[in-house]
Amino acid sequence: MQKILIIEDEVKIARFLELELKHEGYEVLQAHDGRKGLEKALEEKVDLILLDIMLPGLNGMEVCRRIRMTSDVPVIMLTAKDQVMDKVMGLDFGADDYITKPFAIEELLARIRAVLKRNRITTESFEHLKAGKLQLDREQHLVTYDGHIIELTKREFDLLLYLMENQTIVLTREKILQKVWGYDYLGDTNIVDVYIRYLRGKIDEKYHSKLIHTIRGVGYLLKNE
Numbered sequence: 001m002q003k004i005l006i007i008e009d010e011v012k013i014a015r016f017l018e019l020e021l022k023h024e025g026y027e028v029l030q031a032h033d034g035r036k037g038l039e040k041a042l043e044e045k046v047d048l049i050l051l052d053i054m055l056p057g058l059n060g061m062e063v064c065r066r067i068r069m070t071s072d073v074p075v076i077m078l079t080a081k082d083q084v085m086d087k088v089m090g091l092d093f094g095a096d097d098y099i100t101k102p103f104a105i106e107e108l109l110a111r112i113r114a115v116l117k118r119n120r121i122t123t124e125s126f127e128h129l130k131a132g133k134l135q136l137d138r139e140q141h142l143v144t145y146d147g148h149i150i151e152l153t154k155r156e157f158d159l160l161l162y163l164m165e166n167q168t169i170v171l172t173r174e175k176i177l178q179k180v181w182g183y184d185y186l187g188d189t190n191i192v193d194v195y196i197r198y199l200r201g202k203i204d205e206k207y208h209s210k211l212i213h214t215i216r217g218v219g220y221l222l223k224n225e
Helices: 011-023 034-043 060-070 084-092 105-125 154-165 173-181 190-202
Strands: 003-007 027-031 048-052 075-079 097-100 128-131 134-137 142-145 212-215 219-222
Touching: 003 011, 003 034, 011 027, 011 105, 027 034, 034 048, 034 060, 048 060, 048 105, 060 075, 060 084, 060 173, 075 105, 097 105, 128 154, 134 154, 154 173, 154 190, 154 219, 173 190, 173 219, 190 212, 190 219
Parallel strands: 003 027, 003 048, 048 075, 075 097
Antiparallel strands: 128 134, 134 142, 212 219
């Protein structure tokens, strides 16, 4: 059963959405302010988030921004505003779709189905990632090079996964910290350099390859040369 988190401060609207979604066969969680919503979004394994923009505590834009630091869970923004800039900002902050109140429940349900289907297809296509002879199986938590298994710690795996998901894209240390260690990590960015060295030792140096590249003064990228 797919699970949907509703982050909406108007309790009557949240309850209405909950009843409709349960009727459609979804499991539903609720939160009525931005901070509680963010906590649930990061702690619970949910398949989609319905996120109101106007929230107490943290507004929906900020909640979405923080979710995107560590999660790719689909987000549909709900708002009473119908301003173009609000829509643009919502999408820029990482929302997958946007619907303006008042809306027909049938339209919202259709959008939920479309976003979930799109996310499922995208997720399935990223289960197996490749860079030359390096392969990563997300589901089995397995990394191999030319068929040889590479033993990685969870943090090393998460770091390599993020690099492989963003092949040929230069990632700053700050982005890597936010994605791999979490937005609330308070340690030194040098930890990224340490773990990059670990990965290079287990992959580049061991197999005489050149996959993990340093972009001086910026960060790192993974590409197959």
